[in-house]
């Protein structure tokens with residue numbers, strides 16, 4: 743996922759209130775420190791943390807997403823020594839160093855293939871967090887499909903692009919999502935380039951998430967919803983014991 747798509751990811755996400763989301767994350771991050779941003783994408787959170795004096799390591803499986811993150815951070819004139827970007831899998835990256843905060847945003851955990859992979863993600867997070875450090879991530883519930891799709895289809899039309907989303911339930915916890923995206927080419931008024939993105943979404947039971955993370959050396963700090971970021975999104979905030 744997110745290969746060609748990386749190029750237009752920020753256009754596609756233009757309605758997301760990253761500023762508000764960042765503020766929401768910061769409400770759980772009272773002290774400055776080191777952040778590990780898993781599935782960091784195009785770096786929308788990274789540059790904000792850097793500007794506020796945090797140091798950040800971003801991990802993402804997509805080299806294309808990381809390239810955009812790198813360009814974005816450079817364009818903000820931030821000290822290079824305070825960040826690192828690593829192309830790796832968030833369930834198996836090599837040990838980084840102990841940080842104060844591990845974050846993973848925008849239902850990136852729902853892209854993991856199954857519960858085993860989710861558990862590996864938690865194990866790696868525990869390995870890289872300082873005692874008393876926070877693990878903050880969000881996951882969407884099955885209601886996301888009712889929230890976004892009407893009769894199985896979601897259509898998003900903007901002057902710069904049109905996107906058509908479809909989904910299919912593959913099994914009890916697994917969904918297939920396909921997006922056709924048509925981006926208007928700058929020079930040619932009525933010429934659109936077509937992109938296709940396909941991914942699976944794995945849906946976890948929120949109670950299973952809490953029980954599993956607690957069993958791996960964390961205590962629950964908060965479980966929160968924020969309607970600004972969707973009714974079907976749940977934020978989980980854990981503290982490492």
Ligand SMILES: C[S@@+](CC[C@H](N)C(=O)[O-])C[C@H]1O[C@@H](n2cnc3c(N)ncnc32)[C@H](O)[C@@H]1O
Nearest residue numbers: 744781782783802803804807831832847848853
């Ligand atoms: C929905 S995007 C979220 C990006 C970013 N966190 C944000 O909020 O804008 C999901 C990101 O996770 C990355 N990703 C998905 N599965 C991954 C994995 N197993 N390991 C590392 N990155 C992954 C994708 O490449 C993509 O950049």
